[in-house]
Amino acid sequence: MLAYLCNLAETAKTSPEIAVSVVKELENQRTRVKLIASENYCSLPVQLAMGNLLTDKYAEGSPYHRFYAGNENVDAIEDLAAKEACSLFGAQYANVQPHCGADANILAFWAILDTKIEKPLLQKFGETNLYKVTDAQWNELRAALGNQRLLAQDYYSGGHLTHGYRYNMSGRMFDIHTYSVSKENGLLDYDQIEKQAMDVRPFILLAGYSAYPRKINFKRMREIADKVGAVFMVDMAHFAGLVAGKVFTGEYDPVPWAHVVTTTTHKTLRGPRAGLVLATSEFADALDRGCPMTMGGPLPHVIAAKAVAFREAASPEFRDYAKRVVENCQTLATSCSENGLEVLTGGTDNHLVLVNVNSAGLTGRQAESSLHECHITLNRNSLPFDPNGPWYTSGLRFGTAAPTSLGMGKDEMKELGSIMAKVVKGTSQAPAEKDPSKKSKAKHLIDPAVKAEATERVKKVLERFPVYPQLDLEFLKKAFLG
Ligand code: DSN
Numbered sequence: 001m002l003a004y005l006c007n008l009a010e011t012a013k014t015s016p017e018i019a020v021s022v023v024k025e026l027e028n029q030r031t032r033v034k035l036i037a038s039e040n041y042c043s044l045p046v047q048l049a050m051g052n053l054l055t056d057k058y059a060e061g062s063p064y065h066r067f068y069a070g071n072e073n074v075d076a077i078e079d080l081a082a083k084e085a086c087s088l089f090g091a092q093y094a095n096v097q098p099h100c101g102a103d104a105n106i107l108a109f110w111a112i113l114d115t116k117i118e119k120p121l122l123q124k125f126g127e128t129n130l131y132k133v134t135d136a137q138w139n140e141l142r143a144a145l146g147n148q149r150l151l152a153q154d155y156y157s158g159g160h161l162t163h164g165y166r167y168n169m170s171g172r173m174f175d176i177h178t179y180s181v182s183k184e185n186g187l188l189d190y191d192q193i194e195k196q197a198m199d200v201r202p203f204i205l206l207a208g209y210s211a212y213p214r215k216i217n218f219k220r221m222r223e224i225a226d227k228v229g230a231v232f233m234v235d236m237a238h239f240a241g242l243v244a245g246k247v248f249t250g251e252y253d254p255v256p257w258a259h260v261v262t263t264t265t266h267k268t269l270r271g272p273r274a275g276l277v278l279a280t281s282e283f284a285d286a287l288d289r290g291c292p293m294t295m296g297g298p299l300p301h302v303i304a305a306k307a308v309a310f311r312e313a314a315s316p317e318f319r320d321y322a323k324r325v326v327e328n329c330q331t332l333a334t335s336c337s338e339n340g341l342e343v344l345t346g347g348t349d350n351h352l353v354l355v356n357v358n359s360a361g362l363t364g365r366q367a368e369s370s371l372h373e374c375h376i377t378l379n380r381n382s383l384p385f386d387p388n389g390p391w392y393t394s395g396l397r398f399g400t401a402a403p404t405s406l407g408m409g410k411d412e413m414k415e416l417g418s419i420m421a422k423v424v425k426g427t428s429q430a431p432a433e434k435d436p437s438k439k440s441k442a443k444h445l446i447d448p449a450v451k452a453e454a455t456e457r458v459k460k461v462l463e464r465f466p467v468y469p470q471l472d473l474e475f476l477k478k479a480f481l482g
Contacts, residue, residue: 001470003048008480016480023476029467033416033458035378037352037399038210038238038267041406042309044470046272049308054301062095062288074300081303084310088244089255091278095287096306097298098275101237101264105162107294108260108277109173111286112204112231114293117144119286150174151202151230153188157181157384158212158354160235177202181212181384186345188212190220197228207254208235208262211381211397213333213348218258219251234258239350240276241268241401244313245322248350259283268325268351268401270318271309274302321404325351328400331410335417341424344383344395352399356383360424364393366444370427371396373446374454375462376420392441406465415461419454426450 012019054074060067063079078096085094098104121144122128125137133141150170153159157180161168164176177200182189197205205225207216218234225232234254240263242248243255254261261278265271277287291298312318326349333353337343344354357367364380371378381397388394398420403412423446430443 001472004044004471005476005479007048007051008476012480019480023473023480026468026471026473026476030473031459031462032372032375032377033462034402034467035376035398035400035416036402037378037397038264040241040267040270040401041467042266042270042272042305043312044468046270046305046309046312049305050272050301052301052304054304055299057300058297059300060291060297062097062291065288067291074303077300077304077307078298081307081310084307084314085276085278088310088314089261089278091255091261092281093279093284093287095277095279095290096303097290097295098262098277099295099299099302100273100275101160101235101262102162102168102275103294104262104264104275104277105170105235107287107290108233108262108279109170109204110293111277111279111283111290112233112260113145113148114286114289115283116203116231117141117148147175148173148203149177149200150204150206151177151179151197151200152204152206153209153212154178154180155390156382156386157188158209160208160210160237163206163208163235174204183385186384187214188216190217190224193221194224194227197224197230201228202230204233205230206233206235207258208237210238211352211354213345213350213352213354215248215252215349216254217251218254218256222257231260232258233260233262235262237262237264238267238352240265241270241313241318242322242326242350244269245319245325247322247326265306265309268322269309269313270321270401270405271313272302272305274299274306276306324409325400325404328404328409328413329353331413332398332400332417335414336421339418339421341417341421351401352397354381354383355396355398356394357396357424358383358388358394362424362427362429362444363388363441364395365391365442366427366429366440367396367424370444370446371420371423374419374423374451375458376416376423376454388441403465406467408461408465412461412465415457419457422450423454426454 008019058068059074063075081096082094152163164171179193207221222232266273329348333347342356342359368380378398380393381395382393383395386394426447428445429439430445432438432440
């Protein structure tokens, strides 16, 4: 508490508005249950490791190989963070510099292209350095780098925007092919993916998701990649905490099977908002050139916080946490479906649930807003083959990483599932503004009695599980809000 208070007091000397917003954010989070599947609460040690003078350092290059003098301490921090990451995940190599998951993916893509295409071509030219190649060789190299095929999980089937979506640069770097979940059961069909891979012959086969509620068999995916000579890459941003916490083991742990694994560090892993790349040693040389390949300066203060988070994630308490995240999620999914919501694939193996609200007569946007009014924060999400597109959507995505960090258990999950179902059933489509004989896809109406009851029930749940209980909200409000 004291460290936080000092931090806010110092900030308020220059920008009182910022201190006010931080305190108000704490108040918001204390009064709303956070079910956003990609969010969490990191520990205070992780947060405080970021707020210091390390932010003042430029550290281009890699540990012990910098373009600026004076990096002895940053070298020690980055080296420790990378070692902790390797030990936590059983990886041969770790690059802890990416600022976020999208950065991690861009770095991974370029490192794969660099290792598999650029390096062999340079060798063919009899060169080791890019700056020495002739103009003709440079053109040959650029042509070879372009138009590579990437085969990844389709956005509507839960794949991520950075896996080749046309509004992301990955969609323009590669010739994109996607695999979908099965229309019958919403699950990945490995035989179908294999057939597609044989047909497409991708340069990279990419697995990973931001909205798929089941485990992936990475052993099987690696077999497919090997059969077609592809590099196998996994983006475990959503479920890295379940890998670190040994819930996903054997064929469901991507690290032993993939050539390159990327992740964010702030979702189920409970670290700072940042990214990470793990790889086999083959890709180490290219990944070490992340600065300047895809980045300017790394963020040493955030790397320090990653080191703290990796150590926390190696603890027995974290394993217990990861196990409870999945148990809670299964309880929440069951409660939703017992209370009449349509849960996709019939349940979940991980930290997230997908619900179809189209079948309850709403768009995802309407259900999201209605639940938010009742102090439940989650996000609308496209569903497989969604008729309502990516803006209105037909679904909700929610997860248990954050409420489990607060200590919530099965009873709270049952209660939240029941409240959510009640709110969805008590919500209807408002008339469209332009033509009131039609229904709006954006605006909703909620039964006031349902809203009052749901908000009260959420409040009761939250009273027992305050966000950051170490922080005295009333005191902070008095100090900074006046
Ligand atoms: N925004 C994150 C998510 O919600 O899955 C990933 O980009």
